[in-house]
Amino acid sequence: RRTLMLKFLHLADLHLGAAPTFLGDLAQDRALDYLDVFQRAIDYAVEPSNGINFALIVGDFFDVAHPSQDVIRFTVNQLKRLAQAGIPLIVTPGNHDGIGAPESIYRDSSINSLMKVIRSPQVEHFDSMVINGEVVHFYGMAWDVQSKPPFDVFHKREEDGYHIAMIHGTLKGGLFTEGHSREVPLDLDNLAKSGMDYIALGHLHKFQKKDAGKTPVVYPGSLESRRFSPGEDGDRYLVVVTLDQPQSAIINQFKWNKKSLISEKLDLDQELIETESELSEMIQSKYGSKNTLLKLTLTGSPPFVIDIDALITRLSGDIYWMDIADNTSAFDSVLAETWSREETIRGLYVRKLKQRLDAAESIDEKQKYQLALKLATQAFQKSSRKK
C-alpha cells in the first residue's frame, strides 16, 4: 500500500562526555572516543547517498545530566550539521541525563532548538511529522519522579502513518539488564499490544532485536563501550532502520566502535607456556592492540609463578589499557612443587604456607595464601636477581 519508505538512525546510550574513572590517566583520552563515534554517525546521517530521513536517540545521549561546556559545544556543532541536512532528531532523556536532574542539559536552549526532546513523564503521543511524504507519529516518555508504570502502553492514535515509540527502559527477558533507581520495566507482551510499527529502545548497551507480536523491538546498543560490565564487551553497531511497510523493519548494522572491551579468562593449563616471556608473547599475540581495553583473568597452574606487575609492564606498550588478574594456583606450579621439597628456608616457607592453604576454608583465604606465595616467590627471585 505504501510506496514511500523511511530510513532512520536508531541511536541510544551515546554517553557523550563519559570519561570512565577506572581508566585513571587515560579517562580523558578515552572520552574523545565517544565524541568520535558520534561524529562519524552524524557523518553517515548527513551523507545524502545514505538516504537518512531522521534520527532517534533513545536515552543517555549524554553521560551526565549537565555535561561540560566543551561537550555541549561539540554536540551543538554536530546537531547543526544534522539540521542543515534537514534531518529531524528526536531525543528522549535517559537515566544518565535525566530531565528531572538539576541543571539538566535539556533546559539548555542552545541545544534544545536543534532537537525535539520528549519531556512527558508518562508514555504518550509526542509529535507527528511529515517526513519524506509519510506521516510519522512519535510516542515516548522521559523518566521523571512523577513517572508511574505501566510504561509499555502507548494509546496509539488511530491515524494513518507510521507509529514509532521510543523508550529508555529495561525489557523483561532482555540481555544484560541492570537495576537502577529510574527503572522503566517493559514487557514484551504489553509491547505486542501497542500496535506500533517500530519500538526503539535504549538503555541496554548490547544490540538486540525482539519481536513483540509483529512489532520489531530493537536495542541498538551503544556505539562505544563504557565500562567492564556484562554486555559491554565486543563490537558495537550503528543501527540503520528501514521501514517500508507497517511493522516490518529492515535493520542494517555497521560495526562502529573505535575501541573494544575484551573481558576474558585465560586458562594457562590449556596453553603450552613454560616461561613468563612466553605468556607475555601469547597475550600480546592474542590481544595486542592499541584499540583494546583488556580485562584478563589468568587461571590454571603454570609451571612458573606469575609476576603480574612485571607482566603488565612488559605488555603496556602493546595494549591500550589492561587489567590482568592472576587467579592461577601458584602452589600447583612446578616451581612451588620443587621448592617445597627443598630443605631450605624458602622450601620451609612454601611448605608452611601450603599447610595453611590446605587448612583454609574460604576461597578468599585460599586466594590470600596463593598471593602470599606469589609475592614471596617474587621477593626471593628478586633478592636473587639483585646479586
Next chain:
Amino acid sequence: MLIKKVVLKGVGVFNDHLIQFSDGKINVIVSENETGKSTLCNAIAAIVYGFPSKSEADLRRSWDYNGEYKGRLEIDLNGSLISIERNFENNNVRMTKITAEEEETLFIGDANPKGRTEEPRAYRKFLDDLGFPPETVFLSAIYVGQLDVEIEIDDELRQHLSGAGKADYLNALNDLVKQYYSLTRQGLPGDNPKRLDKKLEEMLAKKDQLIEELRNAQLQGAELVKTENSLEDERWVYQETINKKNKIESEKSALDEYLNLLIERDSLNQRIKLEEEKKKQREDLVRTISDLERQLIGEKFSIYNSLSESSLQDLEKYVQSDAEDISREIQKIQSEENQLNSELNDPRFAGFSDIHEDIGGVIKELSDEKRNLAELEKRSTNFAESLKTKPPRWLLFLALVFMGLIGAGLGVTAILLIINNHSIGIALGLFIFGAFTGVAATVLFIIQSNRIQKEKEKQFELKTQLEEKQNTYNELLRRIKPILQMADENSIVFEALGEKWEQYKQKRTLLTKLIERKEVLSPRALLNIRTNPEIRPILDSASAAIIREQVKEFRSLKTRLETNKDNLGKISNLHDSSNTDKPPQDRFREIVILMDQLTKNYPNLIVYKENKNTCLIQQNRLMGEINQLSTEIKNIDSNIRNLEIRLGQLRISEVRDLQLVQEEIQDTEDAIRRLQDRTSALSVGIEVLKDAIKEYEENHISRLSKIVSTNFSKFTHGNYKRVEIMPGDYPKIYTKKERCIEPSQLSAGAKDQLFFAIRLAISDILSSEMPLPLILDETFVNYDQRRLDLVHDTLNTLVTTKQIILLSHDSRYKSWADTLINYSSPSNS
C-alpha cells in the same frame, strides 16, 4: 652419589662424548675456555632434571650435529649402579639399575621438568624417593663457580640456606616488609603503625570522601527538587492569594460605594424630614405671632402698647415700688435722728465730735502708762536715797594710801636690818608683813573704784528710762487732747473717760445708720414718674396692684411675641442657606437607582440595604481580610525570593553526577579490595617467612655449626677448634685456645678453608639423604700459588669423603689430578 660416567650426544661441543670419572680421587679436567666445561656441568644436572625450559634446551643443542640430542649419566648410588638416559628433544627418560646380570628399568617415560601431567610428576617424585635433592639444591650443592679473592662468608651462607641460586632470605623478607609498608601504615604484628598514610589509607580516605560527596550530591539533588517544587507551590499560592485579594478588594470597593450611597441616602432622608418639621414650626409661629399681636392691640393692653418703652419701664418701676409705706418710715427715722443729735450735743461729750478715730485703745494705754511712770519715778528716787547713806569716797581712798605707806615702811626697815646684819628672821618677817599690807591696800582700792563706776551707770540708766516713758505718755495724751479740754491732767480718771467714749461711739453709729436708711428710702425718681403726663392717667385709673399685674401680663405677651418673631426669623434663615443644593428628593431617587445597579452585580449587598451598621462591620471585616492577605502576599513573596536564592545556590554549586560518583566509588572499592588482599597476603607471607626462618634456624643452625666445626678443624689440622654459625651475623670462630675471632680476621687461606667447611656442611644439610660430588669450575682462578697450595691441601683432605671434579683451563691443576680426564675426542662407547 658418585658420578661414574657421562655420555653426551649433540650437547654443545659434545657431539658424541663419553667422560668417565673415578671416585675417591680428584678428577681434573683441563680444557681451553669455550670447550664445554660449563656445558658439561649443566648437562649432568640436565640429564637428571631436564633443561629448565624448551628454549634453554634449544640453546644447548649442538649446532653442527644432526644426530641425536641426548645424554646419559651413570652414577653410583649407595652401591647401586644407576643409569639415567634423557632424550633432550622430548625429555623422555629411561632410568635403569645395572647389575652384573641385568639392567632393571626403574622409570621410563616423559620427564619434562615443567610437565604438569602424571608422568613427569611421577618422575620427579621418583627422584625424590631416590634421595635426589631438588634440581636447584642439586646445582647449588654440587657446583662451585669462580670465587672472589674475598669471600663473604655470611652472604654465602644465607644464600645457601635461603635456597639455591643467589637468593637471600633476609633480602626477600625485607622486600616483603617494604612492599607491605608501601601499601599501608598499619603495623605488622609486633610493629608500631607508621606515621604517614599509604596507598590503602589514601584509598579508604578517598572512598569516604566519595561517599560523602555522593551523600551531599543526593541531599543536594533532593533539596533541589524539593526547592523547585516548593517554589512552584509558593508561586501558585502567591497567584491564588493575589486573586483572592483582588476579589475581596473589588468586593470591598463595591461595598464602599454601596455604603457611601447608604450614608447619603440616610442623610437625605433626614434632611427631608427636618425640612418638613421646620415648615410646620414656621406655620405654628406665624399663627402664635398674629394671636399675640391681636391681644396686644386689644382693649386691655392698648394703653400700655401705646406707651414708649421708657415710659413703660417707669410705670413698671413705679407700680412695683411701695411709695407710701416708705414715706412713713422716713418720718420715723427723722425723729430718731433728732433725738440722737441732741444727745450727742450734750456737754459731757464736748470735744468728742472733733475726734475722728476710735480712741478707746488710746485711753486704755494712757491709763497703763500713767501707772508705770509713777513706779519708775519711785525707783529712781529710792536709788538716789541709798547713795546718800554711804561714806564719802575720798575717806576710803585715804585709808588705803595709808596702808600702802605702812607696807613700804616695813619693807625699807627689813632691808636696812639685812644690810646692818641684824636678825634675818625678823627682817624677813617685817618684809613679808609690809608687802602683804601693800598688796591688800591695792586690791581693795581697785574693787572700790569698780563699785563706784557701776552705781554711776545704773543711775544714768534709770534717768533715761524715766525720760522715755514721760515722752510716750505725753504723746498719747496729745491724741485725746480735744476731749480733755481744760482738765488738769493729773486729775483725769482714764477709766471713766473710756466708758464715756464707748457711749458716744454707740450713739454716733446708730445715727449714721439712720441717715443711710433715709437716703435709701427717699428716691426722688419715683416722684418724677408719678408726675409724667403719659403715666399719670394710668396711675389714676386703677390701683397700683392692678396696674402692676396688667403691666406684668403685657410685658410677658410682648416678650413672647419677640421670641416667636426671632424663632421665625431663625427658621427662615436656615431654610435659605440650604436652598443652593439640588432638591434632596431628586438625589434620593438617583441613589436608589445606583444602589439597585450595584446589587445587580453584587447580589449579596442587598442584605445591607436597610442595615448600614452591618455593612460597616462587613467593610471592616473585608478591610481586615485585605490587610491579612497583603501580609500573606508579602510573606509568600519573601519565601519565593529565598527559595529562588537557594535554588540559584544549589544550581551553581559544583556537584558531580550521582552515577559518576557511584562508579568512582565502585572503582575505589575495587582498588581497596585489591590493596587489602595484597596487604593481608603480604602480612601473612611475612609472618610465615619469619616463622620459617625461625624454625629453620632452630632446627639446622646448631647442626650446621657442628658440621662446619668438624670440617674446619679438620682442614686447619686443629688450628681452629669450632665455628658458631650465627643467623644474620658473621660466624664466630674459636681457635684451639678458645679465642673468638671473626671471619675477617682470618687469613685468606683460612677463609677458603672455612668457606669449604661451610659449603660442605650446607651440602650435607640441603642434601642430607644423598652425599653429592663437588664440581669446582674455575673456582680458584684468582688465587696466588701459596693460597692455591693450601686449597690443594684442603681438597686432599676432602677427597677422602667426597668425589671432587675440578674443571679449569689452567694446566697447573694437572699436577693435582688423581685422574686426568681429557674429552677432546669423542668416545665410542
